[in-house]
Structures are given as structure tokens and as C-alpha cells.
Amino acid sequence: MSDELFSPVRIGGVEVKNRVVMTTVKLGYGTKDGRITDRHIAFYTRRAKGGVGLMMTEPLYVLPNGRELPTQLAIHDDSRIDGLHRLTDAVHEAGAKMCAHINHAGMAANPKLADDMVSASDVQCPANGAAPRALDTGEIARYVEAFASAARRARAAGFDAVEIPFSHGYLIHQFLSARTNLRTDGYGGDWEGRLRFGREVIEAVKTEIGDDLPVIARINSQDYVDGGLELDDALALARELERMGVAAISVTSGTMCETPAFCLYPHSTPKANLLPSAERVKGSVSLPVMVAGRIRTPSLAREVVSSGKADLVGLGRPFLADPDWVKKAESGDEEAIILCAACHQGCLGQLRKGAGSGCIFNPFTGREHEVEVERVSEPKRVYVAGGGPAGMQAALIAASRGHKVRLFERNEDVGGLFRLAVKAPYKEEFADFIAHQKFMLNRLGVSVRLGEELNRDTILSDTPDCVVVATGASPVVPKFKGLNDVCRVSAYDLLEGRADVKGKDIFVVGAGVTGLEVAELLAQQGHKCTVVRRRSVLAPNLDPMNAKLLLARLKKLGVNVQTGVAVEGFEPSNGRVKITAHPYSEEGGVDTASALEFGADCVVLATGLKPNTELADALEEMGIEHYIVGDAKEPREALDAILEGFEVGLKI
Numbered sequence: 001m002s003d004e005l006f007s008p009v010r011i012g013g014v015e016v017k018n019r020v021v022m023t024t025v026k027l028g029y030g031t032k033d034g035r036i037t038d039r040h041i042a043f044y045t046r047r048a049k050g051g052v053g054l055m056m057t058e059p060l061y062v063l064p065n066g067r068e069l070p071t072q073l074a075i076h077d078d079s080r081i082d083g084l085h086r087l088t089d090a091v092h093e094a095g096a097k098m099c100a101h102i103n104h105a106g107m108a109a110n111p112k113l114a115d116d117m118v119s120a121s122d123v124q125c126p127a128n129g130a131a132p133r134a135l136d137t138g139e140i141a142r143y144v145e146a147f148a149s150a151a152r153r154a155r156a157a158g159f160d161a162v163e164i165p166f167s168h169g170y171l172i173h174q175f176l177s178a179r180t181n182l183r184t185d186g187y188g189g190d191w192e193g194r195l196r197f198g199r200e201v202i203e204a205v206k207t208e209i210g211d212d213l214p215v216i217a218r219i220n221s222q223d224y225v226d227g228g229l230e231l232d233d234a235l236a237l238a239r240e241l242e243r244m245g246v247a248a249i250s251v252t253s254g255t256m257c258e259t260p261a262f263c264l265y266p267h268s269t270p271k272a273n274l275l276p277s278a279e280r281v282k283g284s285v286s287l288p289v290m291v292a293g294r295i296r297t298p299s300l301a302r303e304v305v306s307s308g309k310a311d312l313v314g315l316g317r318p319f320l321a322d323p324d325w326v327k328k329a330e331s332g333d334e335e336a337i338i339l340c341a342a343c344h345q346g347c348l349g350q351l352r353k354g355a356g357s358g359c360i361f362n363p364f365t366g367r368e369h370e371v372e373v374e375r376v377s378e379p380k381r382v383y384v385a386g387g388g389p390a391g392m393q394a395a396l397i398a399a400s401r402g403h404k405v406r407l408f409e410r411n412e413d414v415g416g417l418f419r420l421a422v423k424a425p426y427k428e429e430f431a432d433f434i435a436h437q438k439f440m441l442n443r444l445g446v447s448v449r450l451g452e453e454l455n456r457d458t459i460l461s462d463t464p465d466c467v468v469v470a471t472g473a474s475p476v477v478p479k480f481k482g483l484n485d486v487c488r489v490s491a492y493d494l495l496e497g498r499a500d501v502k503g504k505d506i507f508v509v510g511a512g513v514t515g516l517e518v519a520e521l522l523a524q525q526g527h528k529c530t531v532v533r534r535r536s537v538l539a540p541n542l543d544p545m546n547a548k549l550l551l552a553r554l555k556k557l558g559v560n561v562q563t564g565v566a567v568e569g570f571e572p573s574n575g576r577v578k579i580t581a582h583p584y585s586e587e588g589g590v591d592t593a594s595a596l597e598f599g600a601d602c603v604v605l606a607t608g609l610k611p612n613t614e615l616a617d618a619l620e621e622m623g624i625e626h627y628i629v630g631d632a633k634e635p636r637e638a639l640d641a642i643l644e645g646f647e648v649g650l651k652i
Contacts, residue, residue: 012214012247018053023314024101028356034074036083042369048094051326059103062146065114066104088158099161100154106171107132108256120181125257148204163216169255179227214247221277224259250290251278267342268426279309298329320359341429349543360639363646380465385454388416390630390641391470392437397649399444410453420495424517473609473631481569486577491606503601515606523557532565609635
């Protein structure tokens with residue numbers, strides 16, 4: 001029986017070999033003047049070799065004042081054509097089609113990069129705080145022409161299609177939405193007036209490139225903001241775009257200025273949220289319709305196409321996690337797929353830091369141009385102590401290079417502290433990565449010893465050539481006054497299921513990621529929680545969008561989160577816990593002159609971790625080649641641990 005997901009589909013005059021599309025993902029790999037790099041070409045070519053049918057570029061800015069990133073790709077002048085042609089040539093040779101996603105961000109542009117912020121009206125963008133100026137009627141033609149010229153360059157650079165966003169709160173969408181378009185001239189007012197700018201863009205693009213390249217329009221099913229576009233608007237827009245000669249419709253949602261979570265879909269947002277809307281859009285036009293938004297598994301992608309809800313399935317970040325998603329799904333090797341967990345730590349998190357998009361689960365991502373796994377000529381006997389993500393990643397890379405690897409895990413299952421992340425609300429998909437690593441350990445022939453702790457005696461009796469120390473970390477228990485006299489549990493024991501809280505009122509010490517997520521879990525169970533942190537920044541290691549969403553959920557659950565609280569001690573008080581503390585500030589330290597007091601039934605400690613160094617110290621004394629990775633080196637995020645395991649696996 002044929003698999004419709006991998007059957008060909010036509011978009012205008014272009015045949016695409018399957019129904020899987022890599023949607024536009026911001027990469028940040030370009031030069032400061034927006035030119036393409038070898039890093040780009042290696043990234044896209046790797047996904048093309050993995051079997052994807054059609055790939056969208058990251059947004060290519062049509063004018064410099066419309067860019068969002070310092071290292072975003074440009075298509076605003078003819079000098080960019082040759083570099084972009086290198087990309088399309090490489091992608092075509094690898095077997096995929098390539099679409100140029102051309103855009104102007106309008107008021108969603110980066111104010112640090114745009115000296116002239118423009119929009120339909122002078123409505124401030126809440127995300128960047130910038131107040132754009134309204135384009136005057138005489139200027140609009142220049143912006144229409146910028147899109148048309150960008151489409152011409154895309155054709156000259158060998159692209160197979162052009163995608164234009166009427167979505168995500170970018171410039172065309174800013175004209176389309178009554179929330180951001182307050183104009184009273186011919187480009188505002190009623191629906192037809194607000195659509196005029198977008199219509200002129202499509203007409204100019206079609207005039208410039210004719211039928212040489214199909215034009216794909218990306219539209220919002222809804223904006224998720226009062227006064228924004230709704231589904232009825234999307235249906236009307238889709239019908240208008242079909243009349244304009246657009247070849248396909250891509251359905252998305254949200255605005256980057258006000259509802260970015262529904263543009264970028266982090267792990268706490270609904271899965272496959274856009275399917276009902278895409279089905280409605282498909283029913284209103286005769287064009288191919290594409291849908292994206294947390295469609296991460298082959299089974300769901302197949303269902304989308306076979307049910308007729310959409311003709312094509314868009315995946316963005318899932319291709320950061322696994323460039324071979326299509327190849328593995330088509331061959332039935334689905335257990336080997338690294339599934340995206342929508343955590344944003346390696347992609348958006350790294351992008352915001354200026355490092356370019358990567359992936360927490362796949363350290364190859366963004367490094368395809370510089371990293372290769374080479375087989376060793378002289379295999380070593382490698383022992384790995386600890387089966388957390390860092391240890392497993394080191395074992396996998398070492399084994400893939402030909403080393404004989406044995407992994408020791410003192411618990412009855414692998415995963416380390418990462419297993420606890422799965423217990424936090426909305427993080428159940430993290431379990432898929434642990435399952436993937438376990439599957440690959442077996443496939444690569446790594447000997448996994450569960451319930452066995454690697455120690456000095458084992459090493460002395462067996463003498464491995466090399467040891468990877470991935471022994472993790474243990475919770476820090478501060479020396480608070482009276483701590484042993486009251487009900488208290490470790491946040492980690494709580495997540496592990498080894499302990500439980502007593503009573504209704506819970507006091508959580510520590511407002512890092514663990515403390516806040518434990519508070520959310522307890523609040524969902526009906527507890528009343530207070531969370532305190534000495535420092536002023538909450539969850540400093542969490543991606544800003546995820547942190548904002550988490551804090552909003554905590555507020556809705558009634559969790560009391562306070563910063564600037566230095567806990568001093570605890571004492572029993574009428575069957576409860578009395579907590580004493582002082583105000584704290586980074587400038588003045590602890591204010592001992594002022595006192596704070598809290599009451600609770602039980603205390604949860606989320607006060608950090610300390611490395612387990614015993615094995616590393618012993619190996620140092622014994623003079624055995626060893627490497628320390630992950631929390632055993634220094635407690636940090638899973639991104640750091642997995643990357644360290646990866647790099648050690650390459651080094652051995």
C-alpha cells in the first residue's frame with residue numbers, strides 16, 4: 001500500500017517528490033552584511049540528502065530596515081544572487097527543491113539594526129518596544145517593488161518557488177490586520193483597503209517572474225490577539241490569494257510582536273494546533289494547502305495527508321533535531337528518529353545568544369560544515385560511567401567511530417537527572433530522546449550494564465583504555481538553621497517519586513527552572529505554593545519565551561513567586577513550618593535589619609546541584625586516560641551536557 005506522505009505533489013509548475021516541507025527556520029549563520037556562508041549550504045544540503053521534498057530558506061530580507069537578526073540572509077540587491085545560487089545548486093544536486101522565503105518584518109524588525117522602523121501605522125510592537133512610523137502613500141510603491149525585485153533575484157539564483165508571508169505580524173500582515181492598520185487612506189479602513197498592499201505585492205511579484213516560479217502565500221489561521229485576524233479572515237484571504245494566482249497556501253498563526261508562542265510553538269503550546277484551521281482553508285480553495293505547528297511524528301504527518309486535512313506537512317525544528325526524518329520515516333526506521341521536544345534551548349536559545357540555531361538533542365546541527373565522524377584505526381576499550389544524556393552521547397559517538405564501549409549505570413534505567421525533566425508539566429516529549437539514545441546504544445552494540453556502578457575496583461580488575469566520567473551531580477542541601485527539624489524534601493526526590501510533600505501549603509527554596517517547574521506541578525495537584533529566590537532573575541538559564549510562559553502559568557495557578565529573599569532558617573510551629581528570611585539585593589547583599597517570615601506545611605529544596613567527583617578523583621590518582629562530561633564536570637543545562645558528551649566521543 002502506497003504511503004501518501006511520500007507521494008509527489010505539484011505546486012504550480014513544480015513537482016515536489018513528497019509532501020514533507022521544511023518550513024522557514026531562522027538560522028543566524030550569515031555574515032553581518034547578510035551574505036550566505038558554507039555553514040548555510042552544509043545545513044540545507046544535509047536536510048536535502050535526508051529526503052525532504054521542499055525546503056524554505058530562512059527569511060530573506062527584501063530591505064535592510066526589515067531584518068530581524070544581525071546575521072540574517074539578504075536578498076535586497078543583485079550582489080546576493082551568486083551566493084544564493086551556490087545554495088540552490090547544492091540543494092538540487094542533493095535531490096530537493098528550494099523555495100526563497102522573502103520578507104520585510106516591519107515593526108517586528110530589530111530596532112538595533114533598522115534605523116528607519118516602518119509599518120502600516122505608528123503602532124508600537126510590544127516585543128521590541130519600538131514605535132515605527134507609518135509609511136506614507138508615496139513610499140509604499142518602493143516596498144512593493146522590493147518584494148518584486150527579491151522575487152526576480154530568487155529566480156536568477158535558481159530557486160524553485162517563492163514564499164511570501166501574509167502572516168506572523170510582519171509588514172504585509174501589519175497592513176492586513178485592523179489592530180495594526182489604523183490608516184484612513186486607500187491602504188486602510190475596510191478589508192479591501194487593508195488587503196491592498198498585499199495584493200499589490202503579489203501582482204508585482206507575478207508581473208516580475210510570471211509563471212517561472214510558483215508563489216506560495218503563508219497566512220495566519222488566527223492571530224490570538226483581540227482585534228487581530230480570525231479564521232473567517234483566513235478563509236477570505238485564501239480565496240483572494242487564489243484569485244491573485246498564488247500556487248499554494250501555507251497555514252500558520254500568531255504574531256511575533258504579541259503572540260510569538262503561536263508562531264514558534266514551544267513545548268507548552270498545543271500539539272498539531274492548526275489542523276482544524278488548515279482543513280477549513282483547504283475546503284475553501286482548490287490550491288494545495290500546507291500546515292505546520294508541532295507535527296513532529298511520521299504517524300501524525302501521515303494522518304494529516306491521508307485524512308485530506310492538508311496536502312503538505314511542514315516541519316521546521318524537527319529537521320534541526322534530525323535531518324534524516326524523511327528518510328527514516330519512509331524506510332520504516334522511525335525508532336531511529338530524533339524527535340523534537342519543542343524546548344527551544346538549542347535553536348532559539350542559541351540564536352538569541354548569537355551562536356546560530358543548533359539543537360539540544362543533535363550537536364551536529366549547525367556544525368555540518370566542520371564536524372565529521374571518522375572511524376578510528378585503533379579501537380579502544382572505552383568505559384562510560386553514567387547513563388545520563390552526556391554519558392550516552394559519548395558512548396554513541398565513540399561506538400559509531402569503532403571503539404568498543406561499555407556503559408555502566410548504577411540505577412536500573414538510563415537517563416540520569418534528565419529523566420526528572422520528563423516529570424515536569426508539558427515536558428513529556430523529553431522522554432523520546434532518552435528512548436532514542438537507548439535504541440541507538442543497542443543498535444551500535446554498546447554493552448549497557450544497568451544496576452552497576454563503575455568504581456576503582458572494576459577499573460583495576462579490567463583496565464579499560466579510557467573512561468568517560470558522566471557520574472552526574474547530587475542535590476545541594478544548604479546548612480539552613482533548623483532544616484532537619486521540619487518537613488522538607490528535595491525537589492529531585494519529589495520528581496523521582498522517592499518523596500512526597502505533606503499538607504497544602506508548600507514553600508519552595510530556589511526559583512531556577514527546577515524550583516519553578518516543581519511549583520507548577522504541585523500547584524496543578526492542588527497545593528498552594530510560595531517560591532523564593534535570593535537573586536533577582538528567575539530561571540536565568542531558561543529560554544526567555546519559555547520563562548515568560550512558565551511565569552504566566554504560575555501566576556494563573558496562584559503561585560507566589562518572590563525574588564530578593566535570603567532564607568535564614570526553619571523551625572516547627574504548631575505542626576507547620578515557620579520560615580525566617582531577610583531581604584536581599586545584588587547591590588547591598590542581605591539586609592539583616594529587616595526580617596521576613598513565611599509559614600508552610602512542608603519545604604521543598606531546589607537549591608542546585610554539586611558534581612559527583614569521586615570517580616574522577618580516583619582516575620586522576622590512577623593515571624588512567626579519562627574525560628569528565630556533563631554535570632560531573634559542572635552542573636549546567638542538558639544542552640551543555642549532550643554537547644560535551646558528543647565532543648568527547650569525537651576526541652577519544
